[in-house]
Amino acid sequence: MIDSIYGAIALGLLYALMALGVYITFRILDFPDLTVDGSFATGGAIAAIMITHGYSPILATLAAFGGGLVAGACTGLLHTKGKVNGLLAGILMMIALYSINIRIMGRPNVSVVNTETLLSPIMKPIGLFILVMGIAVVIVKLLLDAFLHTDLGLALRATGDNARMIRSFGANTDRTKILGISLSNGLVAVSGALIAQQGGFADISMGVGMIVIGLASVIIGEAIFGARSVFIATLAVVLGSIVYRIVVALALRVELFKSSDLKLVTALIVIIALVVPYVNRLLKQKSVARRRSAELLATVSLKKGGKS
């Protein structure tokens, strides 16, 4: 039991980078980017093939980051310069990446078992793994926070918030969008590279459903920890990724679920998290409107009563 919780925390930290990437597109740019399913596997593929060819794991992971950047930039270009609908641009890249990923690996999967990887020095004990990965993820989170407070980062955030406004202040919103989508997929690819090194293999289907898992992490994090500022929002995403893995670990211990039900459960979590706040808001608005109308009516009739 405790072991599976530790395992869940460790996995949550590895996937947290992917969730941070999804946060950039989904929350900051307001752009649901499906490239993620492809670029996650691209990251894994690049890292695995480079490690098996004897390159250093650090270099392999950096190359994975670069691959993700390029994939994201392609989606961004399609969407901004080619005026392709955002969802479609992501889907097109996702499909294109499927073939590209097989090209990269030369076959549908590549094993890095029994090879020195970036994570091998810290794999055991699990406490060490969580500590080191935790620090690494926090560093990435803080770097992202800092970037989002620079002039360029502010322009990126404003692009998703009010593009017309930031254009009138001189930012090229096409460029900021491409930058954001690119950075997002870079982080996703690094996450894929780490998962490949931790699991011992890269697989062509390792990215399937990744966007939904990313969304679930972002939404769960927001629901539990809020999003008052960038600092808190990114922290919530990291913790959301961990909470998601713990929930999954617990759900799988219940005999009710098979591991193949995982994607259904994830989709349900996202659906609930998207629909419940909307219904809540609707009900709240209605009750406020009703109360205020009644109040105003009361004051009006009071005044009339006073006069007569």
Add this chain to the structure above:
Amino acid sequence: MLDLVNVSKLFNPGTPDEKIALMNANLRFKTGDFVTVIGSNGAGKSTLMNIISGVMKPDIGEVRIEGKAIQHVPEYERSRWIGRVFQDPMAGTAPRMTIEENLTMAYKRGKTRGFGWGATSAKRQLFREHLSRLGIGLENRMNAKVGLLSGGERQALSLLMATFTKPAILLLDEHTAALDPARAELITRLTDEIVREMKLTTLMVTHNMEQAIRLGNRLIMMDKGRIILDIPEEKKTNLTVAQLLGEFEQISGNKLSDDRVILG
């Protein structure tokens, strides 16, 4: 300073819905001019603004700033010279970002945005001073998200953001039209103060005849994409709303038709 030379613009050209938005508009603005623009529905006032700011490109004709033709320069690059306040109070600010962050972005108008830290303490001090001059207490709420402000407060902030970097040209697109009378009056007063103090070359579209006469040193009237009247400062000081409406009828042959017009 700012010149429009033979500018024409059609909407839906070559279709049954073809509409003349601007027809051979020629305008010269001197530095420090504060021009008010009035006209009926569809007269081309907003098109004029959009063509100057770069949201639209003219079909033919030139837009010149300091003698340089800029009609092909994209909107985001023109922002170096042009500050703009929109009619919709929601349009000029980013709601999920703080007052301070919004001002930081405005501070970088037209400059390259890099990895420099956004809201430094020096900039914050500057913003606080500017905000306190608005006199509505925003200087004490610099870390509040702009989405929490009222329409009037957001428009005051938009006005500050559009002006405090002293753009060469200020475009005001019916920027008080969506506010209640008290707030509209506040924004009108702030506009007058800021434009005077900073001597900004300003172009203001308005539906409020009285406001159009009271503010600025020049008044332009538009109808069906044409500039039909251009009243200089000497004549403008003694102008009345009745005279203005009379002039319009005489020139265009119609009554000024505008469902939102305020005679003041």
